[in-house]
Amino acid sequence: MELQKCNYELEDVNEPNLFRHIFPYSEIPKITFNYKNIPICVPNEIWITDTTFRDGQQAISPFTAEQIIKIYDYLHKLDNNSGIIRQTEFFLYTERDRKALEACLSKGYKYPEITTWIRAKKEDFKLVKDIGIKETGILMSCSDYHIFKKLNMTRKQAMNQYLEIAAEAFEHGIIPRCHLEDITRADFFGFVVPFVNELIKLSNEAKIPFKIRACDTLGLGVSFPGVELPRSVPAIIYGLRHYCGLSSEYIEWHGHNDFYSVVTNSTAAWLYGASSVNTSLLGIGERTGNCPLEAMVIQYGQLRGNTKNMRLEVLTEIAEYFERDIKYSIPPRTPFVGKEFNVTRAGVHADGMLKNEEIYNIFDTTKLLNRPPVVAINEYSGLAGIAAWINMYFNLKGNNKIDKKHPVVQKIKDWVDKEYENGRTTVISNNELEALVKEYMPNILDVENVSIETDYKFLNRQNNKKIKLKTKTL
Structure with a gap:
């Protein structure tokens, strides 16, 4: 039998109880223990x-x-x-x-x-x-x-x-x-x-x-x-x-x-x-x-x-x-709502994304949040990162996907490496990478059964720039 209610009376003290042993103010607050086990009791409705x-x-x-x-x-x-x-x-x-x-x-x-x-x-x-x-x-x-x-x-x-x-x-x-x-x-x-x-x-x-x-x-x-x-x-x-x-x-x-x-x-x-x-x-x-x-x-x-x-x-x-509209700046890595919460930079992570996005994406962020996973390219991205970026940016699926051994991927990596050798410290922008892909693969938008419209909308928002490309379903 549990006692359901106790008749505690107000303690109208003369001096405030400030719990100084827990909140000394001049030090970090303390966490004190009594080791009592309180049972979990999840309500029927939350x-x-x-x-x-x-x-x-x-x-x-x-x-x-x-x-x-x-x-x-x-x-x-x-x-x-x-x-x-x-x-x-x-x-x-x-x-x-x-x-x-x-x-x-x-x-x-x-x-x-x-x-x-x-x-x-x-x-x-x-x-x-x-x-x-x-x-x-x-x-x-x-x-x-x-x-x-x-x-x-x-x-x-x-x-x-x-x-x-x-x-x-x-x-x-x-x-x-x-x-x-x-x-x-x-x-x-x-x-x-x-x-x-x-x-x-x-x-x-x-x-x-x-x-x-x-x-x-x-x-x-x-x-x-x-x-x-x-x-x-x-x-x-x-x-x-x-x-x-x-x-x-x-x-x-x-x-x-x-x-x-x-x-x-x-x-x-x-x-x-x-x-x-x-x-x-x-x-x-x-x-x-x-x-x-x-x-x-x-x-x-x-x-x-x-x-x-x-x-x-x-x-x-x-x-x-x-x-x-409100001009409120959300820290970019804020979970679920930051611009970069599902952006991958590390080459080893990008390699995993290249094989299967489930490896390094928390859930299907495209389906649930309308936020496709993104690979950002920097000096550590490697061939896998560049290949993953191309596939995600141009929404290449199935047999149309390219892997890190594709010759165009190597060409782009050489360009990226030279940028950082010359002192660059910023991430390679989507605009720059898109221009390189279109230069080295001019027929990228003619790949059969590829729809790029949804991903471009999102990625354009990420860049806060307008990218003028064909928007037909290919």
Whole structure:
């Protein structure tokens, strides 16, 4: 028999508990262990939520209303009514944000559902009432760092303020999503559990559910087993379920990437019982960013074995839109969305790609993401790299493929070698290689049954240049 709920009472301490043995500040934070084994408990249903329009745009130049509407359309197109991208949240503080929210609401999309975010203040809640939204996030800082040092309150004062705004949400039939900011530095049993249990009482009286978003504000969460609170992601999710009795569908994880752990922590939240993980497109967000939405889409596919009817190729469209229209620079090696995430440079890898692209490509990126694998040519590419580039660039298949022993491959390699002998340090561009192939193999576009149109579209985008070639199907 397991005890499902414990009646922890608020510890209204006089001095903040800053966990100095874990967070000395003048040193790197510590990971402490208690070696307790917490069982994995994957919910029957898991999903993703989005904070691109809230936490995301805090970290970059604010989106225009038109950009917000366009990105919202992309999210809907990506989700494709699968319900995997369940919600997205909006600011309400500017006329621009309210205009964008109303335009997105008018589209009538089921997914992602539109929610909002406010501070735990009555004047903020009035904005939610006026807009007529069904659910809102409410900032409720839960660590003593925030309660004592930012809010200048005691734990009891903070709890009462949070409960007051939650009660107002219940009174107006709005689901409060309580954002427990900085939970990975909070006194879990001295504040978090007693506070959540008080929320449960209000919820039961109102007969309206509420949600808890566990916010790893500084990315301090740790995903592996045997770690003590407050840093343990498994212990936090388990504690919300076990000591508060919350169902998985009402628990959400929100992480940051300060310690390179945002994806593993979000995955751990799913594995240990949270139905929802909060993300942003391309991981944009405060400091090192939020959990990338695209990463969790792929994680969902790995855990569930499918992505339902999602349209994963839209991820490529989104990345191109951010770079082209928003002028946001995506690091080229960013998984799934960077221009070079599936570009091969090493000669030995190119040799493998020449034989079979599965050897060095993570999955069929052409089919799933509309991103053909690419071989970039430099001084280390060798004959195999050049042959692989020609086959991929000109989409040569079957008997039309050339191998590294082809005389034209040797001619091009000689040219490449001379470039680097003369001091070149940059990668050989697709334009240069294309010109060489057309010079040495003038009939390359007359090969029977070769369609080059799709690959050229992609590779032209990679170069950000226009390549004028025949576009007929040959």
